[in-house]
Amino acid sequence: MAHNYPEAYHPDVVLKSPEFKVLDPGVVPLRDPSKNLAAAYAPGANLYLIEKPVPQAREGEVVVHVKATGICGSDCHFWKHGRIGDSMVVRDVCGAGHESSGEIHEVGPGVTGLKKGDRVAIEAGVPCGQCEFCRVGRYNACPDVVFFSTPPYHGTLTRYHLHPAAWVHPIPETISFEEGALLEPLCVALAGIERADLRLGDPLLICGAGPIGLVSLLAAHAAGATPIVITDIAQSRLDFAKKLVPGVKTVLVERGVEPKDVAAKVKAAAGLPTGLKLALECTGVESSVQTACYAGRFGSTVFIIGAGKDFQTLPLMHLSTNEIDVKLQYRYANQYPKAIRLVEAGLIDLKPLVTHRFTLENAVDAFETAVDVTRGAIKCQIHD
């Protein structure tokens, strides 16, 4: 591995075997809330909260006192199922969190441009910087990336987090720690909009009004997409989308309605019988991906951000006879500076997305809330 993280940050390589040791499903009781706490978890088990010593900043590193961490659907997925693709939870790991911001607690030797007390957003994916992908700037493809919270790497849901100084981004006083943590999902959306080549005035469909769909809505609205249609299976989420961007058109996806018929509703809502220019698919659900395929006009693009089943069925001949391009995304690269500029300029207001707030000491409740749709959370954040 190209990184020399101390053992506490760089545990054993994840075993690739399909079996993984089911760890003791007990919850390690909190011992000393004043110490550096980290949330660890295991497949299908409860959240573990264990103490970690406050790390020391080494050459080129900073220690961040983490002030806000958002819970992502992927964190919940690792917590409940213990794996995403080949990444598996095989041992106690302080695993959650990759949406974090905080304050510089300590600056290591050789670090310039940062000092104790500076406010920063943490870019959770730390690439090697040497491989062919890093050299061309497409570092989200780095095979050696340390993406904090993707096993085997600990997450940023902790009180003090050790990070390379090159991968924290200063945020101004005008950007709160809550917004700083939300920059991460915004980077996902910005990377999608950039690679999907969204243009001013493009008619756009967004599938799914979860946090990713909603930041995509905010970003696409700021980019001048119109009309925008957003779908979801939960009316409450569509109502939330309407509050964020009142002009958005919403389509409720009802059980048993065929993707083609949902697409017809999308086109009608947009007032565009021939279809829309772009779909940002933010659910990963097969039927929703199919809807995105049918909602586009000749020459449109389906851009899939959502993560779902490994194998899915798409209407290939429909795509073929309509020259519809399908593109997919894996994380992001080079998006944080742009995200900070957009939020600082007031072009994107992330604040309404945080609906539930917790402390590290009740991090378990945060996860329980994030996975329980009846509690109406959009983004749960854990603050310190």
Ligand SMILES: NC(=O)c1ccc[n+]([C@@H]2O[C@H](COP(=O)([O-])OP(=O)(O)OC[C@H]3O[C@@H](n4cnc5c(N)ncnc54)[C@H](O)[C@@H]3O)[C@@H](O)[C@H]2O)c1
């Ligand atoms: N590509 C990437 O790098 C990347 C990064 C972050 C998240 N993701 C993925 O993006 C997806 C969205 O993330 P999120 O945090 O918003 O998840 P989420 O689960 O909070 O939101 C998904 C939304 O889709 C809705 N939905 C479910 N089935 C639907 C259907 N058939 N039609 C319309 N809406 C439907 C749900 O009600 C929910 O509101 C997830 O799959 C996540 O893993 C991908």
Ligand SMILES: OC[C@H](O)C(O)[C@@H](O)CO
């Ligand atoms: O926001 C980043 C995504 O949630 C992660 O890449 C996840 O999908 C795997 O760790």
Ligand SMILES: [Zn+2]
């Ligand atoms: Zn995420």
Ligand SMILES: [Zn+2]
């Ligand atoms: Zn690399």
